Amino acid sequence: MSVKLTIIEQMERIGREHGKILPPLRDDLVLADCGLDSLGFAVLVARLEDTLGVDPFTAAEDAVFPVTLGDFVKVYEHGMR
Amino acid sequence: MACVDAPSLRASVGALTAPGFLHDPVASVRYTDLAHGTIFGGRLAEFAGRSVLLACGGQLISALALIELDGVARRIVILPPDVERKHVPAIAATAGIDAAVTDAAVTDAAVTDAETDIGAMPDIATCVVVESRITPQPDVLPAVSTEWLMLTSGTTGVPKLVVHSLAGLTAAIRARSAADGAAVWATFYDIRRYGGLQMLLRALLGGASLVLSSASEPVAAHLARLKAHNISHLGGTPSHWRRALTSPAIHGIAPRYVRLSGEIADQAILDALRAAFPHAAIGHAYASTEAGVAFDVNDGRAGFPASYVGAVRDGVEMKVTDGTLRIRSPRMAVRYAGNDNALAGTDGFVDTGDIVELRGDRYYFAGRRGGIINIGGLKVHPEEVEAVINRHPSVRMSLVRRRQSPVTGSVVVADVVLKADARGGNGREIALKDDILKFCHAELPRHKVPAAISFVAALNVAATGKLARR
Numbered sequence: 291m292s293v294k295l296t297i298i299e300q301m302e303r304i305g306r307e308h309g310k311i312l313p314p315l316r317d318d319l320v321l322a323d324c325g326l327d328s329l330g331f332a333v334l335v336a337r338l339e340d341t342l343g344v345d346p347f348t349a350a351e352d353a354v355f356p357v358t359l360g361d362f363v364k365v366y367e368h369g370m371r
Numbered sequence: 372m373a374c375v376d377a378p379s380l381r382a383s384v385g386a387l388t389a390p391g392f393l394h395d396p397v398a399s400v401r402y403t404d405l406a407h408g409t410i411f412g413g414r415l416a417e418f419a420g421r422s423v424l425l426a427c428g429g430q431l432i433s434a435l436a437l438i439e440l441d442g443v444a445r446r447i448v449i450l451p452p453d454v455e456r457k458h459v460p461a462i463a464a465t466a467g468i469d470a471a472v473t474d475a476a477v478t479d480a481a482v483t484d485a486e487t488d489i490g491a492m493p494d495i496a497t498c499v500v501v502e503s504r505i506t507p508q509p510d511v512l513p514a515v516s517t518e519w520l521m522l523t524s525g526t527t528g529v530p531k532l533v534v535h536s537l538a539g540l541t542a543a544i545r546a547r548s549a550a551d552g553a554a555v556w557a558t559f560y561d562i563r564r565y566g567g568l569q570m571l572l573r574a575l576l577g578g579a580s581l582v583l584s585s586a587s588e589p590v591a592a593h594l595a596r597l598k599a600h601n602i603s604h605l606g607g608t609p610s611h612w613r614r615a616l617t618s619p620a621i622h623g624i625a626p627r628y629v630r631l632s633g634e635i636a637d638q639a640i641l642d643a644l645r646a647a648f649p650h651a652a653i654g655h656a657y658a659s660t661e662a663g664v665a666f667d668v669n670d671g672r673a674g675f676p677a678s679y680v681g682a683v684r685d686g687v688e689m690k691v692t693d694g695t696l697r698i699r700s701p702r703m704a705v706r707y708a709g710n711d712n713a714l715a716g717t718d719g720f721v722d723t724g725d726i727v728e729l730r731g732d733r734y735y736f737a738g739r740r741g742g743i744i745n746i747g748g749l750k751v752h753p754e755e756v757e758a759v760i761n762r763h764p765s766v767r768m769s770l771v772r773r774r775q776s777p778v779t780g781s782v783v784v785a786d787v788v789l790k791a792d793a794r795g796g797n798g799r800e801i802a803l804k805d806d807i808l809k810f811c812h813a814e815l816p817r818h819k820v821p822a823a824i825s826f827v828a829a830l831n832v833a834a835t836g837k838l839a840r841r
Binding site for chain 1: 746747774775776778779784808809812818820822823825
């Protein structure tokens with residue numbers, strides 16, 4: 291499964307677990323509007339660390355702040371290289 | 372030298388009419404033979420009035436040495452086998468050690484590793500290597516009151532030395548009854564830790580036999596040995612019990628009394644033991660090296676009745692201050708050795724550091740004060756999450772720990788051991804993870820639900836019998 295599909299699947303799963311209805315998960319979706327709160331994102335990063343084997347935010351030397359879902363996916367794609 | 376305020380252990384053992392045995396995997400010793408015999412072969416007098424480091428590899432030999440040294444040595448430091456050897460010189464210095472008892476297991480190790488050579492340590496005037504062979508005619512020595520020093524568990528760095536008296540250590544043990552002689556006790560604990568020492572003293576004072584554990588013995592072999600000795604009473608930590616329940620050999624034993632102590636006994640483990648031993652009395656006890664034995668709970672439910680707090684029960688007083696359990700009792704330790712930190716507050720109560728929560732008419736243990744995980748400002752006790760996960764029908768045991776998070780500072784993640792019949796292929800594991808998460812969401816606020824679950828084959832249980840938390 292691609293990195294992008296893995297991320298989207300996990301977001302939808304966490305949304306269901308947390309009882310949140312997420313908007314369509316497109317690349318230009320602003321993360322702040324995606325329906326997951328900071329705890330939801332914390333869970334997402336932890337799950338992705340287990341499935342993709344990397345936490346690019348903790349590993350990064352500089353702070354990374356993706357704005358859109360597309361940016362978020364790129365951080366992971368970059369982090370896995 | 373302090374005068375004697377209670378009969379020595381040897382005198383108590385000598386007064387028994389129904390003598391029991393101490394059993395380890397290779398030997399059985401009738402401990403009442405020590406009333407008229409010795410393992411020291413005429414050298415016990417060398418320990419008179421000394422501060423003795425008891426550093427044997429084996430539990431049986433340690434028990435026999437304790438019976439002889441009590442009332443002879445000024446002080447006995449009971450060294451558990453898992454203590455890092457690099458800490459031993461500091462422990463010896465703190466306790467003013469000037470004599471030592473070791474066995475072949477320890478001296479053999481010293482041949483290859485000079486650091487472990489206790490006999491060569493400075494200030495040790497006499498070091499006797501003993502074996503569990505009793506020869507007649509012990510030395511007759513003037514009786515003294517002996518301090519028993521135990522090491523705290525669960526701390527990092529050099530363990531603290533806690534000073535007890537035999538009177539305090541045995542205060543929770545009721546006068547022996549006629550049934551004691553026929554009882555065969557066993558424990559998963561090492562007798563050099565508080566929970567195990569309680570079992571040993573209970574057996575020695577009551578005349579019951581005791582089947583000792585052995586660190587190197589596989590669970591199934593240990594359970595087979597318990598079956599062979601037809602044990603009637605068995606005690607250990609909840610982690611010990613969860614591990615034993617993973618072995619089919621558990622069905623070979625039929626204890627009349629099952630005891631848990633040393634960790635939180637959650638409802639899941641109490642129910643699992645009830646199912647495994649439908650006819651046994653099942654009790655969980657609260658005790659710590661510092662506070663001593665505080666209370667037993669025998670109604671099969673987790674936690675303890677709220678009425679225990681604020682009352683004096685068997686001389687033990689409990690109160691809850693700032694959310695933690697405080698205990699004042701004649702069973703608690705006297706002081707720390709070589710450490711000016713007070714064991715108890717000015718009011719005489721020991722702060723156990725165990726956080727309790729009142730729900731209805733009962734207090735429940737929530738976890739350790741030092742173990743709290745902070746998730747974006749919200750607090751979680753790993754133990755409360757484990758208690759929920761452990762109630763899932765497919766789960767045998769679990770460990771909840773902190774993982775660093777770039778978003779909330781921390782999240783909680785869980786390592787889970789499944790019951791044998793719940794293990795399966797990859798597809799089944801994914802469905803099971805979802806089901807456990809659903810189970811947690813139904814019971815816990817969102818931040819306490821594990822962010823991730825990993826299935827593991829086993830969890831590391833420390834030599835203390837407690838789940839190893841890093």
